Amino acid sequence: MKKILIPIWLLGLAAGCQEAPVEASFAASETAVRFVGAGPAATRTVVEADGTEISVVWGSDDVIGIFGRGATAGNNYPYAAAPERNEPSQCTFASTDLDKIFKWSRGEQAFYAYYPYAEDADAEPNALPVVLPTQQMQNGPGSTEHLAGLGVMKAAPVTRVFSEEDPAPVGFTFRNLFAMVEIRLKMAPGTAVDVPVRRIRLLSEAAPLTIGAGTVDLTAPVADDPLDITDGKKEAVLVFGEQPVLNKTDYQSFWLMLAPGRHPEGTLALEVTAIDNSTCTTTLPAVAFKANCNYRQDAALSLDEFVPAEAFNATAAVTECRVGEPVVFALSGEAETVDFYSGEKFHQWEYADKDRLEYSDVFFSFRAQLQTLAGTQVHPLKVKVSTDFDGTFEEPNILAATWTDISARFTLPTKPWADNGPTKEDRYLEEGRMIPSGEVNLSSYYDEKSPYIYVAFFYHIDKYDALKNERTGVWFTDIQATRQEGENRTVILSQTKENIHIVNGANYADETKNYSDWGATFIHDGVEFFPWRFWCSSKPTGDRDAYAVTNKLERKVSNFGPDKPESVKGGGTEMPRDFSYAFAEPGTYETVLVGRSKTLTDETETVCRFTVTVKP
Incomplete structure (x- = not known):
């Protein structure tokens, strides 16, 4: 299979929050602990692409969770980011709950922080639950807004002994647990039509790309691979709020958040699904995704390599039943939407496109x-x-x-x-x-x-x-x-x-x-x-x-408008392989299943008709 690839994975470290100015000292034996961002950080509230690096700043809606151990103890206290007005990458953190404020006590104290704050994460800090959804949604062409809701960070553990001679606040250095990946796509030169894209999938035979269940040890040092994955998914799916269209002139960027892991040569594949459900699958070069890193891969796709999807069809083994007994329809092929008209009053195909008077x-x-x-x-x-x-x-x-x-x-x-x-x-x-x-x-x-x-x-x-x-x-x-x-x-x-x-x-x-x-x-x-x-x-x-x-x-x-069908499949959802319906009244019904699919230039409609006899 001919593939047109630019096989370069580009890597860049995330940059972020710096230490903010603080008061010179504090007094009193029960002084509240102050927290600041003290080094490179990666919060996903605002993500900006600049060449091959990801520049990240804190936002006022960001809340971190903090665990305290030792002389000052506390489980999962919420602290909100307060970015500096003129320099958002510099910030302090303030408690959002007056009953959950860390105060200095005599003796050694350890603090462990993570982002984003999860109210129900009251477990021990050495086993904080972590998930990374398989399906991720990019709002529009080139947008990185969705990454804000996908990343998880942990801070390097901080151990301190309070001293009035050393009143500096506790500084957290955050590190993103996941890798940010940019896939840049366009069509190959000479492609006659632009190609609207329905979804993009990354598939691996070697290691998880997303996380159904896992944990991170906040008490451990920050490492390249800090996750314990108990339920890993070897795929990541990117869908879209505003549908992107590939052309032969300009690259378009598609962003995914992925779990760290190694993917040797021949184990990682990119699957692009066009608007007509045809797919183009490309094998990607070997790569080792690392936490807190940004990767980029460019690819030019040939229209000839898109494999057409099987056309939608519906069949029924039995079209005679009794009241309350379901009739089962087997569905095959692909369609963007599938609608069911039972043939009962107000659900008849003949009134699908005209008013029922x-x-x-x-x-x-x-x-x-x-x-x-x-x-x-x-x-x-x-x-x-x-x-x-x-x-x-x-x-x-x-x-x-x-x-x-x-x-x-x-x-x-x-x-x-x-x-x-x-x-x-x-x-x-x-x-x-x-x-x-x-x-x-x-x-x-x-x-x-x-x-x-x-x-x-x-x-x-x-x-x-x-x-x-x-x-x-x-x-x-x-x-x-x-x-x-x-x-x-x-x-x-x-x-x-x-x-x-x-x-x-x-x-x-x-x-x-x-x-x-x-x-x-x-x-x-x-x-x-x-x-x-x-x-x-x-x-x-x-x-x-x-x-x-x-x-x-x-x-x-009385104008009731067109008859309404029952939706079997909506746009953007997985294609079901069967559908069942039970009739409440005896009779003979002209039942219709309609599958609609877009093509690169038009739309197709497949109508499957059945005469169903329902006995008492």
């Missing part, structure tokens, strides 16, 4: 009766609906609208009655007189352009001719429209003169009486009724057309 149902019903003395036309009535009627209750406007005949969905009267219709309660109640139409759901007649619909009754009587076709009238009561949302129903229209608009057509012009109109009101069960009738004169001299149109009937539209 829920419409209320609108139901319509009435009661009607045919009435005649010698009528032979027993089908004078049609029921129609329109979504484009303009709301002007006049014959030209009614006829200009588009009407859909829905008469067949209702039960219409067929038996003519010889006497008058329901103008009083006893006729309203008389069995067989007023025929219930049945309740019809009008929801399917609405369109998405408007939430409104109109219902109209069309009345037609043919001209009296040789067939002796007499008139037939139609009485109406109990016209009602209700809107249903879930389990709740609301009456949105009832039979009143304000809600029903009767229009006699132009062919009634020769009539002198017997127009279609409202009848006499009556009271039933405490409710006032407004019956009305389609009607015309006996033996009409021409065709007769009349209409009755309701006010508009509005249905409610």
Whole structure:
């Protein structure tokens, strides 16, 4: 495999805190111990790169922990750094807890310090717990801010006997326990595209790079390798807050904090994962990482050496189950994100990219009766609906609208009655007189352009001719429209003169009486009724057309937005190898797993569909 490497590990010592000015002397037998930084230090609050060296200064948020033994004893007392205003590398340390202040006592006293302070680190100073996370995050291109939260320092032990003739404060010389490593990367000359980087890994076959569990002896002298590692991890992973992009022109710096250790030739590898999950693996030169040192390695990567990742796929051995029994999907390949749509309501793939609109149902019903003395036309009535009627209750406007005949969905009267219709309660109640139409759901007649619909009754009587076709009238009561949302129903229209608009057509012009109109009101069960009738004169001299149109009937539209999936894998997380889901209700579900991955120039989407049958 061809590798383009600049095999140079560059080393530099960390520089830092110097002794600060102090008062010439102090008195009293219980004088508080003063602590200062007294030599090269490495606190990771502020890290600045300067060539091949790391320059480190203290920050006001830094807190160290101090153990005292001998004449002055104390476990894990917190002391905060107070940098000099004009020279931050010079600092004193002040107690942050009035109950935990070291005071001078007669006799020999030893002090052991570490950074950063850990409140729960109350163990003996010879076994202070130490960890170094395997996954580390760099905020942006070239940033070293993340190193501040990764390093651990110990100070060289200090033993003193208090003397008023020698009142100098205790000076700590800190040393970083880890190595700071800078990997500088760019693409090889001639690379046609820039390469966004998803993550960087260092892998070793020889020694740990990070620490799951370990200890450091604060009482021991500072050494090149002061750690006792009980759980070492032979990898370090660097991920990013702001995604870096490699080009062929400029190096970009990537910083890691690593455990000390030797990595002979051929045991240390650099793995770079691009945005499309392809990987380029490079063997690095031999190196021995030492504590408190800064290393640098440069590499130019060839696009040809990036190995494509296996494409995402999902399979299911079984797609039939019972309620509560999980269906297991096996996942293979790589994807940046994986989403699961169960097929249940509000979790359906068909609504992934469009709003889910829920419409209320609108139901319509009435009661009607045919009435005649010698009528032979027993089908004078049609029921129609329109979504484009303009709301002007006049014959030209009614006829200009588009009407859909829905008469067949209702039960219409067929038996003519010889006497008058329901103008009083006893006729309203008389069995067989007023025929219930049945309740019809009008929801399917609405369109998405408007939430409104109109219902109209069309009345037609043919001209009296040789067939002796007499008139037939139609009485109406109990016209009602209700809107249903879930389990709740609301009456949105009832039979009143304000809600029903009767229009006699132009062919009634020769009539002198017997127009279609409202009848006499009556009271039933405490409710006032407004019956009305389609009607015309006996033996009409021409065709007769009349209409009755309701006010508009509005249905409610609820917009729930696109359906939401369950996230199986988010960006930056490890790819799981299976996923299970249990359905709570029986049924047949169109289930979808969607894997999305970025490429160097675009994005791909893989959709895996399953029909899952869930039995009770």
